[in-house]
Amino acid sequence: MSDFTAGEITEAYAAMHAxxxxxxxxxxxxxxxxxxxxxxxxxxxxxxxxxxxDAIREWSVATMTSFPGSAMTGFPLAWQTVxxxxxxxxxxxxxxxxxxxxxxxxxxxxxxxxxYAGDGxxxxxxxxxxxxxFMRMSLRWARVAEAHGNLSDEGRAYxxxxxx
Numbered sequence: 431m432s433d434f435t436a437g438e439i440t441e442a443y444a445a446m447h448a449x450x451x452x453x454x455x456x457x458x459x460x461x462x463x464x465x466x467x468x469x470x471x472x473x474x475x476x477x478x479x480x481x482x483x484d485a486i487r488e489w490s491v492a493t494m495t496s497f498p499g500s501a502m503t504g505f506p507l508a509w510q511t512v513x514x515x516x517x518x519x520x521x522x523x524x525x526x527x528x529x530x531x532x533x534x535x536x537x538x539x540x541x542x543x544x545x546y547a548g549d550g551x552x553x554x555x556x557x558x559x560x561x562x563x564f565m566r567m568s569l570r571w572a573r574v575a576e577a578h579g580n581l582s583d584e585g586r587a588y589x590x591x592x593x594x
Contacts, residue, residue, distance in 0.1 A: 432546075436512040439546045443510070443519045446544075446552070450505055459494045463487035466555070467547050473556035476564075497584040498568040503528045508539060517546040523557075525564070527571045531578025536571040538564045569593045 446465045453459045463483040466472070472480040472489065480486045493499045503526050510521035520543050527536040540559035547553035572589045575581040581589075 432514050432517040434514070434517050434546055434548065436514050439512050439514070439517060439519050439544075440510070442546055442550045442552070443521075443544055445550060447505070447507070453494070454502060454504060457495065457500065459491045460487065462490045462494075465552060467551050467553045470547075470552060471554045473554070475558060476561040497582065497588045498527070498564075498571070501527055501571075501582075501585065519544045519546065527567070530571050530575035531580045532574055534574060536567055536574075538567040565592055 449465065450462070453462055463486040466483055466486055468483055469481070470483065470486065472486045474480065474489065477489060477493070480489050494502075504524075506524050506526070508522035508524055510519060512519050520541065522539050523542050524537050524539050530536065538559070540557045543554075543556040543558070544552050545554035569589060569592060572581055572585045572593070575585065576589070
């Protein structure tokens with residue numbers, strides 16, 4: 431049985447989620463790992479499992495400061511639920527790309543499982559998604575952005591590497 435209430439877990443995740451939006455807005459992801467305990471695990475299905483804050487920091491900075499992560503503008507939640515008995519919050523996170531120039535919406539969701547450890551920190555995050563769907567969405571967005579003069583050189587390199 432958990433030592434935490436649904437309210438405490440929900441509040442901790444809401445605070446973390448607000449900080450994530452600040453990271454996305456500023457482009458600085460150095461402090462993202464501070465949302466986790468020193469010995470936390472981050473399970474990322476495309477990139478592997480990262481053990482500890484330093485590994486989480488290294489991965490998050492590298493991923494979210496390069497295309498397509500660096501282009502994402504927000505991560506609103508579609509829904510969330512708390513399983514108090516396991517101290518987990520499970521949610522659907524929408525990963526949004528900016529308007530590529532024609533007003534179209536490009537996004538891909540993932541399921542996230544957060545394990546709360548107390549004191550506002552999480553001991554585990556697991557993101558569940560289909561990496562090929564993310565790549566296809568990113569490529570569609572990049573092609574529209576290119577057609578409207580809104581694709582960075584880094585985005586062009588991504589298309590060259592993954593889009594044929």
